[in-house]
Amino acid sequence: MSQLLRFDELSLSQEVQQAVADMGFETASPIQSEAIPFILEGRDVIGQAQTGTGKTAAFGIPMVETIVPFEKFVQGLILCPTRELAVQVTEEIKKISKHKKGIWVTTVYGGDSIERQIKSLKSGANIVVGTPGRVIDLIERRALKLENVKMVVLDEADEMLDMGFREDIESILEETPAQRQTIFFSATMSKPIMALTSRYQNDPKLVKVVKNEITNANIEQLYYDVKGKAKMEVMTRLMDFYSVKLGLVFCNQKKKVDEVVEELQLRGYTAEGLHGDLRQAQRNNVMSKFRSGVVSILVATDVAARGLDVDDVDAVFNYDIPLDEEYYVHRIGRTGRAGKSGKAFTLVVGAERNRLREIMNYTKVKIDKGVIPSFSDVVGVKKGMFIERVRESIETGDLELFSDVLEGLHHAGYSTEQVVSALVKMNMGITKNEFADENLSGDSERRERGDRFGRDSRDGRRGEGRFDRGGKGEERRGGRYERSERSGRPEDRGPRTDKAGKPYRKDPNMVRMFVNIGFNEKISPANIVGAFAGESGIPGNALGQIDIFDRYSFVDVPKEYANTILNRMEGASIKGKRVNVEIAKPSN
Ligand code: AMP
Numbered sequence: 001m002s003q004l005l006r007f008d009e010l011s012l013s014q015e016v017q018q019a020v021a022d023m024g025f026e027t028a029s030p031i032q033s034e035a036i037p038f039i040l041e042g043r044d045v046i047g048q049a050q051t052g053t054g055k056t057a058a059f060g061i062p063m064v065e066t067i068v069p070f071e072k073f074v075q076g077l078i079l080c081p082t083r084e085l086a087v088q089v090t091e092e093i094k095k096i097s098k099h100k101k102g103i104w105v106t107t108v109y110g111g112d113s114i115e116r117q118i119k120s121l122k123s124g125a126n127i128v129v130g131t132p133g134r135v136i137d138l139i140e141r142r143a144l145k146l147e148n149v150k151m152v153v154l155d156e157a158d159e160m161l162d163m164g165f166r167e168d169i170e171s172i173l174e175e176t177p178a179q180r181q182t183i184f185f186s187a188t189m190s191k192p193i194m195a196l197t198s199r200y201q202n203d204p205k206l207v208k209v210v211k212n213e214i215t216n217a218n219i220e221q222l223y224y225d226v227k228g229k230a231k232m233e234v235m236t237r238l239m240d241f242y243s244v245k246l247g248l249v250f251c252n253q254k255k256k257v258d259e260v261v262e263e264l265q266l267r268g269y270t271a272e273g274l275h276g277d278l279r280q281a282q283r284n285n286v287m288s289k290f291r292s293g294v295v296s297i298l299v300a301t302d303v304a305a306r307g308l309d310v311d312d313v314d315a316v317f318n319y320d321i322p323l324d325e326e327y328y329v330h331r332i333g334r335t336g337r338a339g340k341s342g343k344a345f346t347l348v349v350g351a352e353r354n355r356l357r358e359i360m361n362y363t364k365v366k367i368d369k370g371v372i373p374s375f376s377d378v379v380g381v382k383k384g385m386f387i388e389r390v391r392e393s394i395e396t397g398d399l400e401l402f403s404d405v406l407e408g409l410h411h412a413g414y415s416t417e418q419v420v421s422a423l424v425k426m427n428m429g430i431t432k433n434e435f436a437d438e439n440l441s442g443d444s445e446r447r448e449r450g451d452r453f454g455r456d457s458r459d460g461r462r463g464e465g466r467f468d469r470g471g472k473g474e475e476r477r478g479g480r481y482e483r484s485e486r487s488g489r490p491e492d493r494g495p496r497t498d499k500a501g502k503p504y505r506k507d508p509n510m511v512r513m514f515v516n517i518g519f520n521e522k523i524s525p526a527n528i529v530g531a532f533a534g535e536s537g538i539p540g541n542a543l544g545q546i547d548i549f550d551r552y553s554f555v556d557v558p559k560e561y562a563n564t565i566l567n568r569m570e571g572a573s574i575k576g577k578r579v580n581v582e583i584a585k586p587s588n
Helices: 014-022 029-042 055-066 085-097 114-122 132-140 158-162 165-177 193-198 230-241 256-265 278-292 325-332 352-363 376-395 399-411 418-427 444-457 525-535 560-568
Strands: 047-050 074-079 105-108 127-130 153-155 182-184 205-208 221-226 247-250 270-273 296-302 315-318 340-346 465-469 474-476 511-515 547-548 552-558 582-584
Touching: 014 055, 014 085, 014 158, 029 047, 029 055, 029 205, 055 074, 055 085, 055 182, 074 085, 074 132, 085 105, 105 114, 105 132, 114 132, 127 132, 132 165, 132 525, 153 165, 158 165, 158 182, 158 193, 158 230, 158 296, 165 193, 182 193, 193 256, 221 247, 230 256, 230 315, 230 340, 230 376, 256 270, 256 296, 270 278, 270 582, 278 296, 296 444, 325 340, 340 352, 376 418, 399 418, 511 560, 525 547, 525 552, 525 560, 552 560, 560 582
Parallel strands: 047 182, 047 205, 074 127, 074 153, 105 127, 153 182, 221 340, 247 296, 247 315, 270 296, 315 340
Antiparallel strands: 465 474, 465 547, 511 552, 511 582, 547 552
8 A cells, every 4th residue: 555646646737636636535546556657658558457446537537637628629539338337437537627628528328319429529529438339330420530539448348348349449449540549447358358459559558456465354254235325324233233332434535434424423423534634633633532432433534544553443344345455454454453353344335246356356255245234133232232221220329319300200291101211212312214124235136136037927928118119209008007016027917918908919020128127217218229229230210119117128129130139238238227138038
């Protein structure tokens, strides 16, 4: 961690430094510290880094610095495997260029109106972020001109190759000037990647973060697969369930530290934050409060916690999964010290599980999956502790001093039982919130969905919102357009009929495809047509009937396009959600 650079050590413009400060970044992450100087020098770079390491800013920052502002032609091109990633990258670049005038970023991807994208290109975008299929379409329509491109980035290059985009990538690179700067980011350095590198890069510098620290502390390490909105609830349940007296919470950004502190305080925890914006005196104050137990939860960024020397931390919480494997080791090393046992809890949302796998590979320690304590588990633990405290209080005596309080309440008409229950409630600080009866596991939701799809017929013979394509646009034909799921099983939804009451009939020239996205993600037939047509290049009106359910949909596609669609839709996104497209199972 010692060789990490501060952003003011990276020869960046004031505007970009201000922007990263606004984003709450404290120091450059390892991949940023390594890659940014080379990219700024104008070198071709291969960055070996996964999502979650800060790779977007590793190429985004130098790209924003390289683009000549106010020049209204495409100077920077970033290719991403999916629409979802393209949107994320665009957002990050917009944040990085927030204080720089004359930098215009636009995103192009299948599944959305091409006209709108053409319009935004015409208005003078100088950085374009896009998926390969749509970029090719736009080049063919002469809406995207790459002859003045200075820098091309292939983000998640290995993913793009796996998805069959090699030819598209090559055609795109051929459209750009030979003297361009070419940057590859890839989680793996496979043979196909190296082949692409030797063909399209000029003396590239391989940048990867060398790791050298492994600590094997006596710490129980668990991870929890959670829904994003439930992170705070799960963390506080763990704090309560394990009766954490001194807990250290790690976040990746200063801003997040402040948010988490505020939320913890609102929930009644004595929490304070520690990050680089604090003056030394404030830092010392917070640390000594934590050391003495006046503050029981300290929320910190990685850098701020470096100097922390407290032996009694009983649990470390990775509220955000760390940007670097080594950070993980440093973080959890804050507990289980001085011969004591400790716990390290990592909250994982969705695709962050890949980062967790990397961490396990790096530390060579298996991090087990923890079970999220239920609301009643937590209440149970708190009741037990409360009973213990009451018993202690009774044993220590002096109760007669307060007997008149109970008498007063009796006079006001309250029974002893009512008074005691109210006191218990006040003391335990438990209130049922919206999460109390909810399943908070992100994983269980996925598994439930997966099983259901695995077991149930994928033929979509019984549909709820059905759309027939053809003629002029889409027409909703589903007789019963119901949003609520009754059992979730297509079979249980009653016979599928169209508006005229006719049953669904399979068209022998069509193949029925299954897509794991539906009304729950607010998709419409237009989104499906846009994605299928945009990613695969087939004409939108070639698609047949579309049936949308709450969690999934069925789409009829012409037989001759089935393979193209399956290939192109692999890893594609619809409305920002990565989808899985398969041939629907035949009906029985
Ligand atoms: P990425 O690997 O680009 O997907 O980044 C993962 C997350 O880390 C994003 O939310 C970034 O905004 C954030 N991030 C990137 N660089 C830093 C940094 N130097 N310090 C803190 N957070 C960062």
